[in-house]
Amino acid sequence: MRVLELYSGIGGMHYALRESGITAKVVAAIDINPNANDVYRHNFPDTVLMNRNIQSIDAEELEKLDVDTILMSPPCQPFTRLGLKKDALDNRACSLLHILSLIPNLRNLKYILLENVKGFEISEMRDKLIHCMESCGYAYRELILSPCQFGIPNSRLRYYLLAKRNNLKFCFKQPSLDNCLSSELLKSLPQSRHSVLAKKNGKINPKSDRICYTLDNILENTEESRYLIPSKFLQKRAWVLDIRTSESAGSCCFTKGYGHYAEGTGSVYCPFTDETIRLKYSEADNHKNNSDKQVQILSDLKLRFFSPKEVYRLMCFPENFDFPKHITDRQKYKLLGNSINVHVVSRLMLLLHNENENI
Known part of the structure; x- marks a missing residue:
């Protein structure tokens, strides 16, 4: 061809x-x-x-x-x-x-x-x-x-x-x-x-009703603070975030606005369990009239954006794929959001x- x-x-x-x-x-x-x-x-x-x-x-x-x-x-x-x-x-x-x-x-x-x-x-x-x-x-x-x-x-x-x-x-x-x-x-x-990975240790993805491998397979050891969700995002958008853990068998579509906009642009990652997330959000909900206190509580969850490498792994780019050094994270997310x-x-x-x- x-x-x-x-x-x-x-x-x-x-x-x-x-x-x-x-x-x-x-x-x-x-x-x-x-x-x-x-x-x-x-x-x-x-x-x-x-x-x-x-x-x-x-x-x-x-x-x-x-x-x-x-x-x-x-x-x-x-x-x-x-x-x-x-x-x-x-x-x-x-x-x-x-x-x-x-x-x-x-x-x-x-x-x-x-x-x-x-x-x-x-x-x-x-x-x-x-x-x-x-x-x-x-x-x-x-x-x-x-x-x-x-x-x-x-x-x-x-x-x-x-x-x-x-x-x-x-x-x-x-x-x-x-x-x-x-x-x-x-x-x-x-x-x-x-397909081999999904069969080996996968879980049912509720959206597709198919077995998918879990997100621990795409995570990298990254500097935690680099991709943390800013406090202003938590203050305004904490309740609409799609939060995933290492044991999740799914994630939302990543768009070109990921990392810049919080809502509808892709999932975010939490290093704790779903139960811990539920309890922290329940605790934050008890402080509806104190947004600063809510942010303080939710900050304990260490919510972060998936790194560009984690996103391109989810989009099945090979490990030898690489960005030139001058491409910023925001540009990386935008380029990935426009890709296949x-x-x-x-x-x-x-x-x-x-x-x-x-x-």
Whole structure:
């Protein structure tokens, strides 16, 4: 496979391709974010990386690259539940519209994998995408999946499109958009360290009803004070924090605002038990009219943000992944929040590439 990685970010698709084991070469990666490009170049120094606006690329240029596969994770802001949901009218959707206009002219293109936020599946842009696939002679599958369905203790519900030329067969049938992979399909995939770890010491994740490994497997020995929740956060947001312990089998989706905003951006960690957390919060609740006293009590829990390394472990980046020294923690969280779950996408690449009609 000769692969073009669009919206390449920090290289999640590239790592997923490596994890899949499929024989492939990323002939070019394209992104316009300078910080993301610094991280990508740091980890993939031998890959051609273009710092460009995707709308500046034409079909002739892509034809010269002779790619047969496009991997992409376009901006999700036009479709996210927290955004304005301007959909195809959002300026950030223009680059995807441009790509759709190029696809009819890419004669060697065989495979397409697209990832986006939950909500994309009900958008006008999704309809344009599907129209492009059908009119250009591609068969496709649509899925909405989360890492916790694969034994990973993190919820990150995402839309995926797998498409291939009509003359290439899919290994599984699908009547419509599906919210999970069948157990038979999951069993057909190679065992991974994630599934092995989940079977070895996992617990039921209540959101997915699947067994996931616990968070003690992703924790690092980190300087406690560096990531502690500030007192002002505790004062204003202590009651809406999603608190997890080392024995938790799940965590919330980490977004680009993690570490800067406390609510709705991801889980936080506590080194004590769920029972200790419950008792401390109960004690703090007895001082409703004294916020300073509440903060004093809750500070004993040593609540902290998950470190960037812990977040990228939950997103299944390999241990040799690294950030350049000049990238700040806030930039790391932002870049990770815009990235993909490497393991989930690696499994989908295998399904896209497989043509054995046995499921």
